[in-house]
Amino acid sequence: MELQETNLEGCFILHPKTFRDKRGSLTKIYHQDIFKGLGLDLSFKEEYFSVSTKGVLRGLHFQTPPMQHSKCVTCVAGSIYDVVVDLRKKSPTYADHFSLILDSKEPKMLLVPEGFAHGFVALEDNSVFLNRSTTVYSPECDAGIRWDSCGIQWPDMDLIISDKDSLMPSFKNYDSPF
Template sequence: MTSSGIPLVSLFKGAVYVSPLPEIRETEIPAVLAIHTPAFADARGFFSESYNRDTWAEAGFQEHFVQDNVSLSARGVLRGLHYQLNPYGMGKLVRAITGAVFDVAVDLRRGSSTFGHWVGRTLDAETPMWLWIPVGFAHGFVALRDDTRVYYKCTGVYHGNAERAIRHDDPDLGIEWPVPVEIISEKDGAAPFFKDSEHNFIYQA
């Protein structure tokens, strides 16, 4: 293990490169997944295969991504809570490539035992981990450091007419943001509360 806590993983078997399988863990809301990608570290730093369609499928994760996004935020910037209505629902695979965020997903699926509940994880550049937020969830994050870049892989493309948001400080949701929110867009600040929001997702077992 490196000083930053990254596990040492051999990526070579003999002289042949071996693509490692990610470690997929359910969160408190089982549909939201924390996905750890093994890293190989040495005196130069570390190397991690961030995403590989085939090995991820072998590990049980099969999603088709059609759009990638990157955002840059200073400490205290909050983005969210965002989602797109069906039929334009968008799943998001999210990680921090610089800095750190507290990343949150809120269950909007009617009929789910966790409807209206939230789950959060800290994502940072030092830890090779993704958070998977499927269709049917609102997503948002607050930056914990300056110069925080968040990378998203998305299963759908952006449709402005289907975009919706929920207030990050909704008391009914009770999200425990770990740092004060200092900057938020005018649009996000004017978003409705959860009880007044429009969403059309149905839980499917």
């Protein structure tokens, strides 16, 4: 597995090895010792996936202390435009964002550290997003910021946004605990 830095400190793209033959392919997306060897000593506590139709925007979400978490995300079917925003006030990249396309044809993952908001847009129907987190979901610590308040250039398409995500506070009106 290869680790690639992004413009945001602590946020990495992970390129797993994919083995292909006439039957299809196999991609190992997590191996504890390999992660540790890359300096990523994380203990994942929860894993889930979502299935989205084209244009669904989910985000920008995060968990506040004491249930803040790091997570490793990927797309195992279809494709998504994935985005993170640095909410760490003392970080030199505070308020900056990073985006990339995650898709099932070229497997890669994004490691999102604590103190980041995360979201994505499904670029095709039946896109399957997989999330592995270092803490379990806590409704009391569930938070987010509006998807359109951080200067992110989202894909030019009709977006489908939940009422919950539409009502999140804007970035400038959110006092980050990180």
